[in-house]
Amino acid sequence: MTRLKKIKKIKDNTTPKEKDFFKGIEPLTDQIADKTLEHLWESERERIFVFPESIGKSEDLTKDQMILQSVNDTYRSGNVMGFLGYSDKDGDYRLIIESRFSSEEEDYFFEYMLSRVLDIPNIVDLKTDADQSNRLFNFLLFVFPYYLKTAMRKGLFKKYVRNRYNDANVKGRIDIARHIKQNTPFIGNVAYSQREFSYDNNLTELVRHTIEFIKRKPYGGHLLVRVKDEVQLVVEATPTYELYDRQRVIEANKKNPIRHAYFREYRALQRLCLLILQHQKHQIGSGSRQIYGILFDGAWLWEEYVNSLIxxxxxxxxxxxxxxxxxxxxxxxxxxxxxxxxxxxxxxxxxxxxxxxxxxxxxxxxxxxxxxxxxxxxxxxxxxxxxxxxxxxxxxxxxxxxxxxxxxxxxxxxxxxxxxxxxxxxxxxxxxxxxxxxxxxxxxxxxxxxxxx
Structure with missing residues (x-):
């Protein structure tokens, strides 16, 4: 049975559109109408990536930035651009929010601001098509270099980890069960574990897995070349990386999100990596009653673009x-x-x-x-x-x-x-x-x- 797909396109900062215009995607509009970006950021952060992430802490955006705001029998759009989807048992619903300067076929201005502010190469395909999931997924990949560079301005992330050893230089807690299993008969080694401050931890491993995932994309090398120094540092810091370990690393990061305010840039990078690794293009929107997408604050993009000029x-x-x-x-x-x-x-x-x-x-x-x-x-x-x-x-x-x-x-x-x-x-x-x-x-x-x- 073919799933129903409904797609609607609007522009930012437009005059109110009749609510009848959104007929067919009501399951999606019901989820987002009259809700601030902060609300979506807080309630749907596992599936919606709001750019920049600090948007959730901005008083101005909490007060007046909405995707769709009811005005009598109409909806009015604001400064938000991007892509949203919603899936339930009956079908898949999409809403594309372009810049108000877009043509019927292209949104060159949105692409141009992204390239200037985020240093994204000109590989962003903004043409609308039936497979909006693919576009959503691509945008997650395209913003990865920006988030990696921003986070690593504070240096490689370092935290305490517990490493396991089996040698004669005992420095930590002896693991009796593992010692009996590995050192019978006894040949001089002792199985023990030690808590150490290390760059090779669950977060850097998560970043490494994301890097390796992107490398396998046809455009991966072109995308990562702009952060080649950061990529090299992450690769050198994760000597224990193994492809088969990806699911364990994902689960470990889901259970232990970065919470310290000083590392908020790493928290944003962690969320982005989890979205990329968990929501591959064939997975975005799968399951029932899920809202997902990527949203850009147009006001922030414009301000940072102007900053690049003056x-x-x-x-x-x-x-x-x-x-x-x-x-x-x-x-x-x-x-x-x-x-x-x-x-x-x-x-x-x-x-x-x-x-x-x-x-x-x-x-x-x-x-x-x-x-x-x-x-x-x-x-x-x-x-x-x-x-x-x-x-x-x-x-x-x-x-x-x-x-x-x-x-x-x-x-x-x-x-x-x-x-x-x-x-x-x-x-x-x-x-x-x-x-x-x-x-x-x-x-x-x-x-x-x-x-x-």
Missing amino acids: GDAFYHPMNKSRKDAQKLFKGEDIKGNLIYPDFISRNNESRIIADAKYKPIKNIGHSDYLQVLAYMFRFDAKTGYYLYPEAEGNDDALLWMNKGSTYESVTARDDVSVTKHGLKIPAHARNYDEFVQQMKESEDEFLRAFDIG
Whole structure:
């Protein structure tokens, strides 16, 4: 009997779609509608990989990032992109969330941001097809090098392990049963075990198994060449690696997830490795009543992509990783004192505050204004920018701040302004290479506002 397969495609940040549009995949939409990414990250972490993983700890995303949000009789999409599936006894259901800049056939902009931010080679096939499980699985493989490199910035993971020996240099606990079995008749050796601090542990073995698994893919070598130094370190650190030991290593990691906050990057890598090794493409979605997929926070991708463009001229505090926090007020124990402007210019004589916004220009307002103006006041900046992607060809919107009040008189200042500055996303590229070339031209134009390029 052929299983029913239903696929629907939507775009991020779109105007609400009638709920009837999602007819046929209700078993999936019922699982995700009106739920934040944090909720899915917490409840489905064994089958849904949310990128970046720190998304589950972000207050902003907890509050307003939903895959589908009900608005009367419609669903509205947010900043989330990616692929979701759900399987039950009746069939398989898929939801593809593309960037709002995608064409009917391709999503070059999503692919381009992934390649710039994650250093993924141009092997991501974003064409829709009947086998969405294969695409889900491929994306898990493609983000592996990024997570491996990020985790290993803290060095190889090292922990205590208990190693078993059988020799004359007894240094640990004697294993009586094993000693009798292996050393009868007695020839001078003693079976014992010793607790040692080692790089060759269950986690590094799990990473090694994932590396060997990817190597066997047709594109595996091309994918891993960008982390060849990290791969070599892992291989050298796991001399006890054996292919037949994979299931034991998987179970050991499932029972002992990394919990220490310092090693959160390794925890993310551990989860990703488990998903790859347990959910091979013929396994994704198997079984009954399972939701699975990989989701990307479009706002994070856009912010990190913008950083790749202007990072030489701007500092980049990072909210999600709690890196380079700034203080709003003097003092230590003040609630809400830490702030994370997206970008602070390195030029402190004519300071600029810039905020990356992955949403249409018409949606930038209200609290966005208040936030940037507060940051500008804090850092003595006279100029602010909202940096957003756009396809309409809009000119910059320059907003001069008012002074005075309606009780007296209101006039525009001539020294404090905020500009909505868009990066033009090509809409008519015939192929990916042409899209990249057009993006380079858009980036050059985008950077002229900051006299960098």
